[in-house]
Amino acid sequence: MEYTAPREGQQSTCHGDQLTTSGDGQQPVCFGHQSTEQVPEEQQTLQEEEEHPIGPTGFGLDDELQPTICNGTEQQLQQLPRDFPSDVISDPSINSSYLNSHNQSSSTPDATPLRRLPERINRGIPKPTYEADPKCKHKYSLSEPKSDSRVRYPLNNYVSTCHLSESNKSFVYQLSTVSIPNSVQEALADSRWKDAMNEELRSLKKNATWEITDLPAGKKSVGCKWVYTIKYKADGTVDRFKARLVAKGYTQKYGIDYTDTFAPVAKINTVRVLLSLAANLDWPLQQFDVKNAFLHGDLTEEIYMDLPPGLSDPDIRKQKVCRLKKSLYGLKQSPRAWFGRFTKSMRAFGYMQSNWDHTLFLKRRNEKVTALIVYVDDMVVTGNDPVEQAALKNYLSTEFEMKDLGSLKYFLGIEVSRCKSGIFLSQRKYVLDLLKETGMTACKPVSTPLAEGMKLGIDQNQGSIDKGRYQRLVGRLMYLAHTRPDLAHALSVISQYMHNPGEQHMSAVMRILSYLKGSPGKGILFRRNGHFRIECYTDADWAGSTDDRRSTSGYFTFVGGNLVTWRSKKQNVVSRSSAEAEFRGMALGICELLWLKFLLQDVGVKCGQPMKLFCDNKAARDIAHNPVQHDRTKHVEVDRFFIKEKLDSKVIEVPPIGTDDQVADILTKAVSSDKFSRFLDKLGMCNIHAPT
Incomplete structure (x- = not known):
């Protein structure tokens, strides 16, 4: 299955909302999106001057099934005049009614002729750093961004990379500049994501994940979608662009499509314990990833899935579907099938499962120990037995398709930096992304997550707020508790009002975001x-x-x-x-x-x-x-x-112990900023990303 462009001699034809190709040499025709009336000469000139690159449009699976995918939106964009609203152009779903009305009105005798808009003057907005630097090969620069005097509280006053090594600095900038596509059409416009989608389809075919068949009578198929992510190397550079085909497991029916679903994942507490041991004993930390881990689990149920999204092929009209033979990401039973398969392999190699965290596998011989902890398909290996670690790596490579990610740098959204002082954990990028999404990058920072003596309660006379937005923000903040014990009490308080939040509760959430603005790179340091x-x-x-x-x-x-x-x-x-x-x-x-x-x-x-x-x-x-x-x-x-x-x-x-030394006091009440800061120092929290 490959994404390809239409062959020479073929033209794209759009039927309704669907583009197909033909080889008869006729001009492309788009029914429902394009007016057949004559277009004024001035508008034609403007259309000819527009340059919108069209991305890859074809898609094929194998000799048996060779469908085609084309992006109608891109063809529409080529035919838009220059006065077409920019916010509509940026929208991947163009309003066809607007296009029809625009073309029809332009062709009437009484219509006002289109005129070229004057060139927009330069308003003094500085170019990005990577454009100003001709020696920069990538779209990022290792130099610190300059402060913007127009912002009262610029973000770069509170986060910096001056304390990082060159490798960690490179990783941080790579992590901050690469974007993830939000749709299939957006991914197809980039050859890197197109190649990633083709690689995923080849892996599915290699593992014999499905077979194309007709949907039996009385059966229902589950949907699927593409999910995109970026994998990084140990030195911080981009390793590969990953596209994953995921089944919509939420459409499965219990007792018909699945039964047992439970599968354990690593406790973040266990991960921190292993990191503390590694810091004290100077153990190495290696990271591995299993490619297409869920494809290794066997399915016992009869499950049918729709063809991958974007496919246009006569087989769709014939109700062709994929009958799954192996587990796939998104299915309810896939995690359990994969973890059972992995546990069986580890036990066969002589590893025991910890009774206190079933995702921790251990092997001890004499005075040496090797520990492996797994979170779905991400693994961290540590210990003081390098021979056993090498043997484990070779064994897993024979059982699964493995990727060696080198030294631990990024795990479950947590940035790991190792230096002479110890091992530092933070969620800097996560905080910066959250501030950007909420529009809080220019807010005034505060010194504590909750004001001293603040107590929240149920507000009977509360004003109306967006309940869904409150719940989403609290959920995003809860993930920060992995490396931010300074937020523990504040998160415990605001999460008690998820069912009926008021204005005071939303104000508390905004204060936490303001606190994060002042220390986005703060984290935990494990010392020896x-x-x-x-x-x-x-x-x-x-x-x-x-x-x-x-x-x-x-x-x-x-x-x-x-x-x-x-x-x-x-x-x-x-x-x-x-x-x-x-x-x-x-x-x-x-x-x-x-x-x-x-x-x-x-x-x-x-x-x-x-x-x-x-x-106390x-x-x-x-x-x-x-x-x-x-x-x-x-x-x-x-x-x-x-x-x-x-x-x-x-x-x-x-x-x-005296009350002045009881660090747990910040977990039960909102304290003063001086006391809060003093206790955080005792807890081992610091900020290596703070500017000097």
């Missing part, structure tokens, strides 16, 4: 601290919610001196005292400590001493150590016995 102690800081407010008077718990956990997990969560019940609220927070922190301990035991790392739980409430610590039951504790007996058991077995210790 020379120990593997596990520590937890827990805190809770008391009756902080104005809606139901429930308290908020929060904890930070550290492995080897590096922050690996955190959480800010509203408690499920109302606490009758501050000590009770703190006590419930302690129980939540102990659960996280136990999970970390068992995970490290699987990797082969032993703590060697009791884990420490820091709580003396009454809560006394309840934990006091074996006597009384009226103040009888309703929290489960948590009390749970904590006491761990204390008696020397699994944990609860040393005292």
Whole structure:
């Protein structure tokens, strides 16, 4: 199956909304889009002067099926006069009624003749850096952008690449300049995306993913679409343009098209634990990708899919469809089929699955260990056994079609930078894209995500806001919690009003965006601290919610001196005292400590001493150590016995800590900017993208 242009001697013909080709030498005719009346001479001149390149238009699969795809929009654009509105030209879906009315009105005797618009004067807008630099081979420049004096708070005052190495700097600029097409027509206009689509179709054919057949009576087919992305090399340059054909699995019916669908994905907490170990032990971090991973899973159900979008072929009118023989991206059961196949291969090579994260595969021999964690088809390998790592790479290459991406640089939207100081994680590009999409790139930055002492509640007299926009913004912000513990409490608060947001809630979201403007490159730094102690800081407010008077718990956990997990969560019940609220927070922190301990035991790392739980409430610590039951504790007996058991077995210790040193305080309430900044430094957060 190949995308090709019409052969010589063929002309494009448009029937309704569909373009086809013919070889009879006639001029192209477009029914429904083009007037047959005579066009004024001046308009013809303008049409001849227009230059709109037409992208590749043909499409073929194999000798059995050779359909053709043409973009009618591009032909229409060639015939547009110069006074055609630019906003309509940029729209991929041209209004045919406008075209007809425009051509017809231009041909009437009383119509005003078209005139050439005067040339637009240069309004002093500077050219992009890559156009001004004749030596620049790519459409980006490694020089810092100049400040725009017309913007009061320019974005480049808060983000810079001056602290990055040349390789990381190249990667950052590549990541920021390449765009993703939003439609098939837009992708076909670029030969790189066209080649990527052809490569995907060849892979599908090579794996015998489907067979072309008629749709049986009583059966329904699922749709499909193209999804585009860009893969990067370890040095930051573009590796390849990736086009993926995805089935519309949301049209499948349970019990008919699929049954079981669950498949685990890597916990981001586990990824951070491995990165902390790699920083302390100086382990290498390698990244691999499985090409067309879901195509390796076998289907047991009978599923039919529409032909890829954009195809124009007589077979479509004959109800030709694709009967799927292998799993495809987008199907409900595809993740489960792929993960089952991958797990079987890893176990056959001698790897064990961790009981505390089923996506973590480990192999230990003597004092050496190799760890692999997989998120769908993206893998990270680390450890202190280079021989085993090389053997694993060769084995996986024989089982699947693998791509070696080199050292870890970009994983799940997280930018990873390694230097002498340690390993730095950030989501700089994600933040910049979010600010651009929301129009907040020129806003005035603030120093905290929530104003000091701010409390949100249900607003009975709230004004009308766009509920869908609020939910989308909160969802986008939630993904930042992977590397931004400074947002944990603010995100916990605003996510409680997704069902009925008001103006005050939208204002809180806008304040978070303003806070991100001041530090888009902030992230976590994992240092080499020379120990593997596990520590937890827990805190809770008391009756902080104005809606139901429930308290908020929060904890930070550290492995080897590096922050690996955190959480800010509203408690499920109302606490009758501050000590009770703190006590419930302690129980939540102990659960996280136990999970970390068992995970490290699987990797082969032993703590060697009791884990420490820091709580600044003396009454809560006394309840934990006091074996006597009384009226103040009888309703929290489960948590009390749970904590006491761990204390008696020397699994944990609860040393005292002052309120001024309790970093978890920022997870339970909105604090002052000075206190907020001081605690972020203790957490190991920094900003290597900050200008000097």
